[in-house]
Amino acid sequence: MMKHKRVTLFCGHYGSGKTNIALNYAYALRSRYPKVAVADLDIVNPYFRAKDSMAELADRDIRLICSAYAGGNLDIPALPQDMYAITDDRDMLSVVDVGGDDRGALVLGRLAPALRDENDYDMWLVINRYRPLTRTVADCLEVKAEIEAAGGMPFTGVINNSNLGRETEPGHVLDSMAYAEAVAAKTGLPLVMTSVKADLVPALANQIENLFALSLQKTY
Amino acid sequence: MDKVLMKGNEAIAEAAIIAGCRHYFGYPITPQTEIAAYMAKRMPKIGGTFLQAESEIAAINMVYGVASAGLRVMTSSSSPGISLKGEGLSYLAGADLPSFVVNVQRGGPGLGGIQPSQSDYFQSTRGGGHGDYHMIVLAPYSVQEMAELTVKGFELADKYRMTAMILADGTMGQMMEPVSLDLQVAEPPQKPWATTGTNLSRKHNIINSLSLVPEELEKLNVARYERYKIIERDEVRYEEYRMEDADVAIAAFGIAARVSKNAVDEARKMGIKVGLIRPITLWPFPKAPFAKAAEHVKQFISVELSMGQMIEDVKLASECKVPVTLCNRVGGMIPTPKQVLEAIVAADKGGKL
Numbered sequence: 241m242m243k244h245k246r247v248t249l250f251c252g253h254y255g256s257g258k259t260n261i262a263l264n265y266a267y268a269l270r271s272r273y274p275k276v277a278v279a280d281l282d283i284v285n286p287y288f289r290a291k292d293s294m295a296e297l298a299d300r301d302i303r304l305i306c307s308a309y310a311g312g313n314l315d316i317p318a319l320p321q322d323m324y325a326i327t328d329d330r331d332m333l334s335v336v337d338v339g340g341d342d343r344g345a346l347v348l349g350r351l352a353p354a355l356r357d358e359n360d361y362d363m364w365l366v367i368n369r370y371r372p373l374t375r376t377v378a379d380c381l382e383v384k385a386e387i388e389a390a391g392g393m394p395f396t397g398v399i400n401n402s403n404l405g406r407e408t409e410p411g412h413v414l415d416s417m418a419y420a421e422a423v424a425a426k427t428g429l430p431l432v433m434t435s436v437k438a439d440l441v442p443a444l445a446n447q448i449e450n451l452f453a454l455s456l457q458k459t460y
Numbered sequence: 461m462d463k464v465l466m467k468g469n470e471a472i473a474e475a476a477i478i479a480g481c482r483h484y485f486g487y488p489i490t491p492q493t494e495i496a497a498y499m500a501k502r503m504p505k506i507g508g509t510f511l512q513a514e515s516e517i518a519a520i521n522m523v524y525g526v527a528s529a530g531l532r533v534m535t536s537s538s539s540p541g542i543s544l545k546g547e548g549l550s551y552l553a554g555a556d557l558p559s560f561v562v563n564v565q566r567g568g569p570g571l572g573g574i575q576p577s578q579s580d581y582f583q584s585t586r587g588g589g590h591g592d593y594h595m596i597v598l599a600p601y602s603v604q605e606m607a608e609l610t611v612k613g614f615e616l617a618d619k620y621r622m623t624a625m626i627l628a629d630g631t632m633g634q635m636m637e638p639v640s641l642d643l644q645v646a647e648p649p650q651k652p653w654a655t656t657g658t659n660l661s662r663k664h665n666i667i668n669s670l671s672l673v674p675e676e677l678e679k680l681n682v683a684r685y686e687r688y689k690i691i692e693r694d695e696v697r698y699e700e701y702r703m704e705d706a707d708v709a710i711a712a713f714g715i716a717a718r719v720s721k722n723a724v725d726e727a728r729k730m731g732i733k734v735g736l737i738r739p740i741t742l743w744p745f746p747k748a749p750f751a752k753a754a755e756h757v758k759q760f761i762s763v764e765l766s767m768g769q770m771i772e773d774v775k776l777a778s779e780c781k782v783p784v785t786l787c788n789r790v791g792g793m794i795p796t797p798k799q800v801l802e803a804i805v806a807a808d809k810g811g812k813l
Contacts, residue, residue, distance in 0.1 A: 254494070255467055255636060286490055286574055287634040341497075370465045370638070372474060373501065404465050404638045 242268060245362045247326060247334045247355060249348070250399075251391065252366035253374045253383045254340025257401040257454075259290050261366060261435050262337040263297075264454050270302050275332045277325065280306035281347045283317035284339035303332070319347060327354035341386065348391030355393065362396045364432055367423055369402040369416040397432035398424045399452075406427045408436070410443040417448065463638040466608040468628060471639050471677060472562055473502070475610035476534055478643050481560065482508035483526045483533040485519040487541060490574040491630035492564035495536040513677035516541040520548030520561075521718040527557040528601040528667040530654025532614055536562035538630075539580050540571055542588070549623055550589030554669025556653075556684070558617035560610070561595075562626045564633035567792040575792025576630030583768035584627050585743040592681050594688055596695065602635035609740070611643050611696040618648050620691055627742060629765060630716040631794065691744055698746035702728065703735030708807045710736045711774045711784075712763040715794060719761045723800035727796075732808045740772070750777035759807040760784040763800055765783045765793075 248265065250258040262278060270276040274437045278297060280290035290297075291310040298304075305325060307318040326334045334394030338344050348355075350459075355361045366388070367380050374380050388394055400423075413436055424431040433450040466474070473495045476484070484499040496512065503510035519535045526533035537545060542563045552559050565580050567573040584597045596616050598609040606628065613624035655665045671677040702724055703709065712720040717738040727734045730779035737749050750760070757784055762771035768786040775784050787803040789795045 241514070254497070255465075255470075343497075368465065370463070372464045372466060372470065372641075373498075375464070404463055405636055407463070407638045 244375055245360050247361040249336045249363040250339045251345055251387050256366040256368045258366050259337050260454055264334050266302055266335040269333050271302050273333055277303035277305055277332050277334050279326050279336045282339035282396040284344045290337045342390035345387040345391035348393055352392040363393055364397045364399045365395045365398045366401050369419045370404045377422045397430050399432055410440055463640050466639045467494055467634055467636050468603045469633040469796050470498050471603045471607040472610050473498035475607035479611045479614040479645050481534050482531040485511050485513050485522040486535050487516045487519055489538045489541045490537050491633045493539045516544035520545040523559050527559045528655050530651035534560040538564050538566045539568050546589040550591050553593035553668045556621040558621050559623045560613050560617050565629045573792040577765050578629055578767035579718050584625055594743050597627050599627050599718045599742050601714050605638050606638055611645055629715050636791055696744050696746045697740035699738040701736040705733050705756055706735035708734040708759055709757045710761050710763055713739050716763045719795055719797055720800050722797040726801050726802045736805050745773045747777040754778035754781040757811050761787050761803050761807055763787045
């Protein structure tokens with residue numbers, strides 16, 4: 241696992257895999273540090289969100305910061321009342337799962353000044369070459385600019401999460417590397433990691449640097 | 461082209477664009493908002509129109525307008541929003557206009573919840589608004605079918621000058637699957653009835669659903685039902701799964717069919733001869749496979765995310781020759797494969813859960 245900052249924000253296009261990666265990243269952090277929180281700040285989508293993994297987080301003694309309405313039957317784009325713990329509690333490592341696109345990134349506006357002030361954060365752009373609206377490098381640059389404008393924060397890295405769901409083969413991931421590297425080069429940001437389903441790791445371990453294994457949040 | 465990973469809602473939106481739809485009108489509602497969000501991003505880039513209307517009622521009447529001009533047009537909503545569109549759907553039928561409408565159902569009645577449901581089956585298969593009319597109702601059960609049936613919906617709507625509706629549910633809208641977007645789209649038919657300007661070379665076309673002379677209105681209704689007969693003959697779609705030697709048959713569509721397929725496979729491993737009939741068109745309902753199955757199964761099980769709506773069509777199609785039981789969850793809940801398996805085991809023993 242790479243060197244971490246105190247706060248890690250996962251942003252990107254809708255459906256790019258932010259939630260799964262954020263949860264897995266928090267699990268990895270928790271294995272090395274006692275005080276970790278996951279903040280579910282998704283105000284865009286009431287389905288498939290970090291709060292769905294409430295039990296798994298509790299099992300691992302990871303704090304969940306999320307709206308009381310999240311995951312319920314009330315479709316309210318509400319923010320959690322304890323979200324300021326992300327910036328105020330500097331003993332805690334915070335993993336922040338931000339909603340998709342620029343709409344989702346709007347929530348960062350409230351946190352951005354304190355995060356910039358502390359200057360101990362990473363904000364990672366999650367990309368998937370197999371999502372229709374982030375298929376090209378140009379698409380990713382557009383999404384990046386929109387999110388940065390809405391959130392008032394610059395990205396610090398790129399995560400390649402290119403996958404085709406359950407049909408993902410090692411070849412799909414390998415084919416996406418040139419795209420991911422091009423996004424990194426064009427943005428001037430490091431390619432922080434390439435995340436893949438855990439069962440693909442053996443086939444890819446020797447071919448891709450900074451591979452990050454994902455256990456899936458939910459399977460259907 | 462490579463496959464892409466899409467949500468069901470996104471697949472509908474992209475497939476609509478591929479089918480030539482350049483006009484989308486809607487009002488956001490969970491769990492279908494991604495359709496509007498996708499259109500908002502894509503339409504301006506391809507010279508199309510995305511418009512968030514002030515209400516569902518406004519949106520469906522904008523559909524009426526564009527359909528009158530002979531262009532491919534759509535709206536989408538979820539259950540409460542479809543009720544609001546009910547008047548417009550009836551007007552579209554009365555004016556014989558082609559339109560494409562999506563209902564990604566959520567639990568009802570009333571505002572209900574935001575989790576998946578299939579409880580708008582009656583509403584959609586029986587028309588939805590007032591008056592004698594039908595819509596073609598298509599029930600996808602995968603993200604790939606969300607895309608394919610969207611193209612088919614636009615084609616059928618144009619062919620028969622009526623509304624084609626995708627009846628999906630929250631799960632279908634939200635789930636992500638790999639999709640091939642290599643979709644074949646036929647050239648849209650000529651629309652000599654459309655209000656596109658006369659060039660002073662023909663009589664005015666008038667699009668209207670008002671008909672005050674009862675003899676005339678009767679004729680229009682009878683003619684419309686003659687067209688429906690052709691659709692019932694030519695456009696029925698369904699899938700039969702492991703039905704050849706079945707003693708028990710499941711009837712299920714959409715997400716319920718997906719759950720049921722797993723249960724059928726499990727039951728087959730236990731030695732139970734069970735199959736699945738999956739209606740893909742809910743109207744016209746596939747009567748023939750149920751009539752055929754009624755000759756060799758001892759029970760039908762209708763698996764639904766409703767209090768039992770399609771079960772009535774199963775009973776009608778099988779002429780109640782064998783018992784038809786219900787296996788269901790409602791309110792946003794989904795039956796598990798285990799629940800369906802238990803119903804299969806009970807049906808095979810001749811009992812009833």
